[in-house]
Amino acid sequence: MRTQILGILTLIAMLATFYAVFIYAPDIKDQGVTGRIVLIHVPIAILGLLFVVPVFVGNILYLIKRDLKFDRFASCAAEITVLLISLTLATGMIWAKPIWGDWWVWDPRLTLELILWLTLVGYFMLRAYLPDREKKAKLSSVLGILAMINAPINYMVIRITDRTQHPQPIIAPSDPNAGMAPEIANAMMISFIAFTLLFVYLFDRRLKVAKIEDEVDRLESVVLAQ
């Protein structure tokens, strides 16, 4: 029931996002229509960094309590994070081509995002390689924790270095020149809410699948023991 309600809310919010991006929002200064890509790219990128937190919390709790349910929680969050970061990289590249004239530049923000993606891909490669469930959880936790080190640096990097092509933050209370038109801000908020609902919905469904996976593993070992 909870998943169904979340699914319906997501659908409504997504329709509102389409309206906001294609009809309601004005073009972004100096970027034309293409600039509206940020209304999709930015919420996905923010969520990508936020989803690293449950990966970290799940892995830390597993290492402290040695309960596999925390590992299950962390690995599901990591899967959603990989999806989010993959979409961030893809949408960023599509924005970069018309605006910067190139698909990719070795900018600190982009490079850190790629390292985060590789760290989490490594997390799943390691899990696929190790057959033992406990060992899998213990060793992959290291990579989950490493991802958390990357996320705040990734968030801060455009604020602490001038050597970046990436646009400066548009929401920065300390900077009087920062800010965006109210219509853009509203569209961004609608898009952020819609994508948050969507990825929470996917995370919820993924957790359910992981629970079934664990039950199958448990029953398989019971059958084998008989």
Next chain:
Amino acid sequence: MSSMNSLSWLYAICTVVFVGLFIYTWMMSSRQKRLEEKLDQLRAQLKETNR
């Protein structure tokens, strides 16, 4: 500027995002279906053995 004013980049991004999400959701659903079938099979097998 003409390429900046082209809606095709915006359509491209929506296509990439929603195709990506569709593939992920489809893969997750088929995985869930497969696992549920296996779970039923294992439960039936255990029931049979315990008789």
